[in-house]
Amino acid sequence: MQSLSQSEFQVAFEHGAVQSVEIEPSGSRFAVKFLTLSGVAMLVQTRKSEPRLFGTVDGALRLLHKLGVRRIVLDRLEQWQPEQAKLVRRSRPDRAQALTRAAEYDRWVRTKVNASRLDPRPAMTEGEWETVRAAKRAERQALLAGKTE
Template identity: 90%
Template sequence: MKFLTLSGAAMLVQTRKPEPRLFGTVDGALKLLHKLGVRRIVLDRLEQWQPEQAKLVRRSRPDRAQALTRAAEYDRWVRAKVNASRLDPRPAMTEAEWESVRTAKRAERQALLSGKSQ
């Protein structure tokens, strides 16, 4: 997509490539231009537009539904952990108790790491 700006001619390019950005529909192009702040559009040489080109160069993406499902599952897991912690009837640990637990855990981890390196 080429267009004129106050400083001259410009071209809308792909995110990671200097190749021209292709659109499958005029609607998609107009929505993006609107987001960019363009308020006056003059269509020129529309007869040369080839929407099928956008389908040929469209990159494949991982299934967004799967990614969103995993994110939602993780969110539910974290929320359940936080809620369980809040509802835990045991008294809170003092800072000294917590420090002794941390020290013991660090010692365990160091012992495991030194055992693996040998």
């Protein structure tokens, strides 16, 4: 069986080398197979030779429609095993942690801004602010100098 990436499939399809397109189950997902002039082929991931699997028939249909395919066979549906979806689902704890940290930071910034807006003290003059910044800068440089010694 041949394997073609999306761009290779698109070129073959545009040149009339694809005779039929079929979506078939592969566990809980769906693969795209097609018959070309030189035999059966499968749509694979761009940088790998692994089959490109879609979570839903709809996902596969959208891609094929975008590529210009208008006739598609949905075959061997009795082999579809939707209960396996839980086994295949990728866990992204790193992404969940990043989103949690981003939300916490957002809350922290909003709290600081609100506190600043509600602060009854008069605003600092530019000169006062420059004095504070200079003191903080000197303090930070002293800390950094202490660490390098």
